[in-house]
Amino acid sequence: MTAWEDLLGTALVGTGRRPFTLAGCGVAGADRVTAGSPEAAVLAAAALAAGYRRAGWTPPTWRGTPRQPADRDERPECSPVAAQILELLLGRSIRLEAGTDLLTTGWLTAARASGRRPPYRLLPELLRFGTTATGARRLVKQVIGPRGTWLAGHQPAWSWAATVPRAEVAGRFATGTRAERLALLSDLRETEPDRARELVEDTWAAEPAATRAAFLDVLRTGLSDADEPLLERALDDRAGTVRAAAAALLEHLPGSARAHRMAGRARRLHTAAGTFELPGEPDEAARRDGIGGHREPGRGRAASRLIQILAATPLSTWDTSEISHADADVVLGWTKAAVRQGDQEWLTALARHEPTPDLIAALTPDIATDLLSGARKLDTRFGALLAAAPGPWPARFSTELVGRLRDAKAEAVLRLAARALAEHLHPAALAAVENWLLALGTGSAPAARTLRGIAHALTIRATILQEFP
Amino acid sequence: MGSRWTVARVLALAPDAGSAKAARALANPRTWSDLGSTSSLVWGKCQGSARSPYQVTVDLTEPSFRCTCPSRKFPCKHGLALLLMWVAGDGSVTAGAAPAEWATPAAPRTEPARPDPEAQARRLAERESLMSAGLGDFELWLHDLVRQGLATARRQPAGFWDTAAARLVDAQLPGLADRVRAVAADLHARADWAPHLLGELGGWYLAIRAWRRRAELDEAAVGDLRAVLGWPRRRDEIGDRVADRWWVVGLSQEEDDRLLSQRTWLHGERTGETVVLLDFAAAGQALKVAHVLGSVVDGEVARYPGAGPRRALLTGDEHQVMAGSGLPHATGVPDALAQAARWLAGNPWLRRIPLALAGMTVVPGEPPLLVDSGGAALTLAPGTDVWQLLALSGGHPVAVFGEWIDERLHPLSVQVGDRLVAL
Numbered sequence: 001m002t003a004w005e006d007l008l009g010t011a012l013v014g015t016g017r018r019p020f021t022l023a024g025c026g027v028a029g030a031d032r033v034t035a036g037s038p039e040a041a042v043l044a045a046a047a048l049a050a051g052y053r054r055a056g057w058t059p060p061t062w063r064g065t066p067r068q069p070a071d072r073d074e075r076p077e078c079s080p081v082a083a084q085i086l087e088l089l090l091g092r093s094i095r096l097e098a099g100t101d102l103l104t105t106g107w108l109t110a111a112r113a114s115g116r117r118p119p120y121r122l123l124p125e126l127l128r129f130g131t132t133a134t135g136a137r138r139l140v141k142q143v144i145g146p147r148g149t150w151l152a153g154h155q156p157a158w159s160w161a162a163t164v165p166r167a168e169v170a171g172r173f174a175t176g177t178r179a180e181r182l183a184l185l186s187d188l189r190e191t192e193p194d195r196a197r198e199l200v201e202d203t204w205a206a207e208p209a210a211t212r213a214a215f216l217d218v219l220r221t222g223l224s225d226a227d228e229p230l231l232e233r234a235l236d237d238r239a240g241t242v243r244a245a246a247a248a249l250l251e252h253l254p255g256s257a258r259a260h261r262m263a264g265r266a267r268r269l270h271t272a273a274g275t276f277e278l279p280g281e282p283d284e285a286a287r288r289d290g291i292g293g294h295r296e297p298g299r300g301r302a303a304s305r306l307i308q309i310l311a312a313t314p315l316s317t318w319d320t321s322e323i324s325h326a327d328a329d330v331v332l333g334w335t336k337a338a339v340r341q342g343d344q345e346w347l348t349a350l351a352r353h354e355p356t357p358d359l360i361a362a363l364t365p366d367i368a369t370d371l372l373s374g375a376r377k378l379d380t381r382f383g384a385l386l387a388a389a390p391g392p393w394p395a396r397f398s399t400e401l402v403g404r405l406r407d408a409k410a411e412a413v414l415r416l417a418a419r420a421l422a423e424h425l426h427p428a429a430l431a432a433v434e435n436w437l438l439a440l441g442t443g444s445a446p447a448a449r450t451l452r453g454i455a456h457a458l459t460i461r462a463t464i465l466q467e468f469p
Numbered sequence: 470m471g472s473r474w475t476v477a478r479v480l481a482l483a484p485d486a487g488s489a490k491a492a493r494a495l496a497n498p499r500t501w502s503d504l505g506s507t508s509s510l511v512w513g514k515c516q517g518s519a520r521s522p523y524q525v526t527v528d529l530t531e532p533s534f535r536c537t538c539p540s541r542k543f544p545c546k547h548g549l550a551l552l553l554m555w556v557a558g559d560g561s562v563t564a565g566a567a568p569a570e571w572a573t574p575a576a577p578r579t580e581p582a583r584p585d586p587e588a589q590a591r592r593l594a595e596r597e598s599l600m601s602a603g604l605g606d607f608e609l610w611l612h613d614l615v616r617q618g619l620a621t622a623r624r625q626p627a628g629f630w631d632t633a634a635a636r637l638v639d640a641q642l643p644g645l646a647d648r649v650r651a652v653a654a655d656l657h658a659r660a661d662w663a664p665h666l667l668g669e670l671g672g673w674y675l676a677i678r679a680w681r682r683r684a685e686l687d688e689a690a691v692g693d694l695r696a697v698l699g700w701p702r703r704r705d706e707i708g709d710r711v712a713d714r715w716w717v718v719g720l721s722q723e724e725d726d727r728l729l730s731q732r733t734w735l736h737g738e739r740t741g742e743t744v745v746l747l748d749f750a751a752a753g754q755a756l757k758v759a760h761v762l763g764s765v766v767d768g769e770v771a772r773y774p775g776a777g778p779r780r781a782l783l784t785g786d787e788h789q790v791m792a793g794s795g796l797p798h799a800t801g802v803p804d805a806l807a808q809a810a811r812w813l814a815g816n817p818w819l820r821r822i823p824l825a826l827a828g829m830t831v832v833p834g835e836p837p838l839l840v841d842s843g844g845a846a847l848t849l850a851p852g853t854d855v856w857q858l859l860a861l862s863g864g865h866p867v868a869v870f871g872e873w874i875d876e877r878l879h880p881l882s883v884q885v886g887d888r889l890v891a892l
Contacts, residue, residue, distance in 0.1 A: 008664060012618055012619045012620045013618045014619075015618075016617060017618070037612065038615075039612035040612070043612075049671070050668030050671040050672065060845075066830050070863040070864050120885065124857055151860050
């Protein structure tokens, strides 16, 4: 027993139960100290021994293997002002009624476009942000760079942002949990879509139906004609969920054999007068292609089948001039086809015929805003379209829009599209927003609050854009 | 009065910690009226529990306090609160007004206007005898504790420790009171509570015995003793000055109750000496002096009496400030601990030991560690943001500056490239 352990033992039970003297207690120097009682002796010995222990403390030796350091990030760091804004956004010191996240997303988008990185010290906060804001994960992952993905590898909650070394992908895909395998596949689809599909094909036959369907859903990222053979085979799958998932993906590939078969069915329904006959009960081949089960809300069975066939037919089969005299079912089918095929010509033509939020959302910002600037009535319908419009909006459109909304006192539109206005208005419209705010009388408190929020967002977005030239 | 008034200087005039706390609570212009000041006089009326407001006047030249309240404490909380508001300089105390008739120092009741060496010596003797009596009581309390055993002490309710701390405060020993409260908090938070408690008891006992022999101690030892007891130095007692290029290597801020305190660690390029500046501000107010981490200040500091690392003040007004390039004095863990041992040999009560460490790898885990190239591992204090440390280092060895407290490292800054980044 060492002198210290002996002393500690005495102190724990108390000198009332165990005697103690400095003489012979084994603490160096204790013989030069006087103590008038056992208590004083313990305290004096503690003073001496604690001094030795503190001064003589030696650190333990760590015998682990340190992880490989992070790869170099070649991007320059963003400006101090930009870093400060991000810090305030992530720390919720800047708040926005329409959602602070839209500003954070704006910051990340601007950083990605300019090729600058956030300061390293903000990486943990960014990863925490992406952990809760799942919609922004892809963007966060693109901005955090090699240091961020390296850091994410240390914390299981951040595994969504970690990169798996190329050599380990196959092994992890073979042994991981279902969620891990899906995350792995989704990541690989971004960079090497063919390799990801090959991984799926390797184990395809042995996977349960739910996993096969989930794998197909992941293939939506980076989908191309190269995926068609797998999808075409999946149309013969035992499980209905897998067949439906395959059919849904093939709708996005207008060059596929299924699209070709659908075009044949659609042409057969096309009359000389330019109208469409309603299809009868689907035959076996049509059922294989996924026609039948689905019912459009408010439409009959036959009409639903027609919409389904048109939605899956390549739009190159038709001419946009037919839109003006097509009936509602046909327009709906073409609208679905245009959105799925991402056909800007058809999207534009259909939106000119009758704009819907779906169409507006699928257009490029320039065309969408061009269409919206022609709107005559600033009613709630317009508000819904505006809310769906993609950004960024051009300066002239933005300024004129705010002016028109103000002149029309269109507070309902303001309410419906507040988030889109905060997110997409060009900063040049800030003065117009502020003027509107000044002109508002009392009694418009909700409108004033919304406008203040929009002005706040525009100010911060303007600063962000300025800091990322 | 040559030197500038600060919050810390006002609070140093408080007779005990309770008065200081009460004064900070009272330093709110809403309960005051007729506030004003000249270069030598500050006055105001404070609505207290009595019907008519107390009339409070402070003559800054002495300083002498005058207040119509019935408190036996001197100075009373009203006088201290008045000075705190005046020091804050937020405009609540009008400057340059003519003093009201009641405020003119025609006949200060409690204190003579001129310094009186006899009265000062008497006050000093009173304070010392109060402290001696308090330390005597504390010694008996320690004896009881050791007789009954640490295991029994651990089972005591929080009130057991609070009462002891309160009696230390009454005996003007607030420094010891803080340590007693800190140990009470550690008893159930630390696995090694028993050796930790025994070591602390030894330190307190050492302070009691050192106090009795204070006449034989040198100035530095008395300085360290006063610091552990909580008897602060006045500014005019500060000792020797030393000029150097001072690198600002670490900042740490703490907010307790109502006081914001900041420690600024400086490393002298020429002397190799480490000193620490202490600044205080009332809660909700910004610190007057904010030194920029990583900068280099060319100037003179005045050091308080004590062993190293010493508390100091930056003196003079004009300092040339330049950008530094990280931690100039970082070493491996063994050398840093050897320096810590030398400091402990000079001051056995030293709690916060500055460590400047080179080539440290961050190892996240439970608990997270900093490991040097030889594998020597220091445990990071609970509450350390290890992810930020890891993000800043990227897995590469980095230089880290921190405070070593009870075998835990509280990192304050880390060198990234040639810049210091605060944690």
